[in-house]
Structures are given as C-alpha cells and as structure tokens.
Amino acid sequence: MTFASPARSRRALLVLSALGVAALGASAAYAATPSAAAKVGQPAPAFSATDARGKPVSLAALKGKTVVLEWSNHECPFVQKHYTGAMQALQKKWTGQGIVWLTVLSSAPGEQGGVSPTEANKLSVDRGAAPTDVVMDPKGELGRLYGARTTPDMYVITPDGTLAYMGAIDDKPSTNQADLKTARNYVDEALVAVTTGKPVAVSATRSYGCSIKYSS
Structure with missing residues (x-):
C-alpha cells in the first residue's frame, strides 16, 4: 500500500477546491430551466399586480400590445452591466414603438x-431607466408564476397573449461591460420578429445573473 506525500495531497486538495469554486460560480451565474406556468408558444400566465406608483397592472388590460417583462435587481452586477446604457437604450427604442x-x-x-x-x-x-412601468412584487408571486430565476430574466409576450420568448437578455453571461459590444441580444431579436410578424428564431434560452432574492 502506498500513500501520497503531504505536499502532493495538499496540491490535490487545492485543485479540488478550485474546481469547487468554479462550479459554484457557474451555478450562481446560470439558472436551470424553470418548471413554471410560463411556456413558450402557450398563453402567458395571467397576472394582476401594482406598479411603483400604486396603480394596478394586469396582463388582461394589456391585450393587443406586445409586452416585455424584465426582472431586475439594481444591486446585481449582471444587471449593473446592462444599466450602463444598453438596457435604457433598448427600453427607449421599443417603448417608443408602442x-x-x-x-x-x-x-x-x-x-x-x-x-x-x-x-x-x-x-x-x-x-435613466425608461420602462413603461415598474411592477412591485415583494412577495415574489409574479416571479414564481413565471419561473423567473435570475436578474436579468426576460420574457416577451405577443399582442394575443402568447409567450414568444423567455430567458437571457443576450449570449454573454458575464459582468464585463465590454461584452455588450459583441453580444447577441435575444430580446431585441424577438421583438423585431414579433413586430414584423415573423417567427422568433431563438425562443428560449437559459437565463444568467444573480439569483432572485425571493421571500421565504
């Protein structure tokens, strides 16, 4: 029977520790496909909520309009990356088109x-955000209804109430602002398709970001 030297054992432990940290980081950045009522190609789950001004907001009242749901957390570094100007520009672009x-x-x-x-x-x-409304969901009811797991987490709903896209905002799961320049923005693509009557090429992706801090 042979035994590894203390130095070799320490090196092995360091390697395993590094792998563990890497795995933990990956699990924090990505979200598994949620098991929820929201499914692409199916009617988006109906909801009623209240906005930050105390006014009611419901999906039923928005029938006939294309709707974007954006889960946000201003303290999340993934969200902060997008709010260096990219998210605001995307909001202004599309709210300006109705x-x-x-x-x-x-x-x-x-x-x-x-x-x-x-x-x-x-x-x-x-x-400098430019959404139509900010929806307050302190109990997490709307988030859980849609299966939202991270911030950001994005959903696009067609005028007839069908869920056309769900998942990540783009294909660069990082906090690096420089990645925005080369990112493929799935939400922008989905909105172009929906507003021009074309099928959404990529309708579901795995969201990335900070886990949503739901109430227990």
Whole structure:
C-alpha cells in the first residue's frame, strides 16, 4: 500500500477546491430551466399586480400590445452591466414603438435589491431607466408564476397573449461591460420578429445573473 506525500495531497486538495469554486460560480451565474406556468408558444400566465406608483397592472388590460417583462435587481452586477446604457437604450427604442415594457422587482424587503415603491421610482430616475412601468412584487408571486430565476430574466409576450420568448437578455453571461459590444441580444431579436410578424428564431434560452432574492 502506498500513500501520497503531504505536499502532493495538499496540491490535490487545492485543485479540488478550485474546481469547487468554479462550479459554484457557474451555478450562481446560470439558472436551470424553470418548471413554471410560463411556456413558450402557450398563453402567458395571467397576472394582476401594482406598479411603483400604486396603480394596478394586469396582463388582461394589456391585450393587443406586445409586452416585455424584465426582472431586475439594481444591486446585481449582471444587471449593473446592462444599466450602463444598453438596457435604457433598448427600453427607449421599443417603448417608443408602442411596446409595453414592465420592469419587475421581486426581491423581498430587506434582501439584495429589495426596495420600496418610492425607492423604485427614484431608482428609475437615477439610472435613466425608461420602462413603461415598474411592477412591485415583494412577495415574489409574479416571479414564481413565471419561473423567473435570475436578474436579468426576460420574457416577451405577443399582442394575443402568447409567450414568444423567455430567458437571457443576450449570449454573454458575464459582468464585463465590454461584452455588450459583441453580444447577441435575444430580446431585441424577438421583438423585431414579433413586430414584423415573423417567427422568433431563438425562443428560449437559459437565463444568467444573480439569483432572485425571493421571500421565504
């Protein structure tokens, strides 16, 4: 019977530790395909909620319009990357064409990204955001209904209420702002397809970002 030397054992432990950290990082960046009511090609789950100004928001009231749902958390570095100007530009581009863009805040009070309605409104101003509405979801009911797992997590709904896209905003799962220049933006592509009556080429992807800090 032979035994590894102490130095060799330490090296093996370091390698295993590094692999463990890498695996943990990957699991934090990606989300598994959620098991929820939201399924591409099927009617998007109906919802009723309240926006940051205290007004009701419901999918039924938006029938006939293309709707984007964007899960956000201003303290998440993945979200911060997109809010250096890219997300705001995308919001302005499509709301300017009549698209309804709803930014959903599902972080529980006291958790990362958890804000009050007043704070949510101020946040929109401070970061130059341009959604149609900011939806407050402190209990996580809307997020869980759609199976949203990360911030950002994106959904595109057609005027007849069909879910046309769900998943990542783009194909660059990083916090590096430089990646925005070469990223393939799946949401922009889906909106172009929906508004021109064409099929969405990529209708479902695996979202990436910070895990949503749902209430327990």
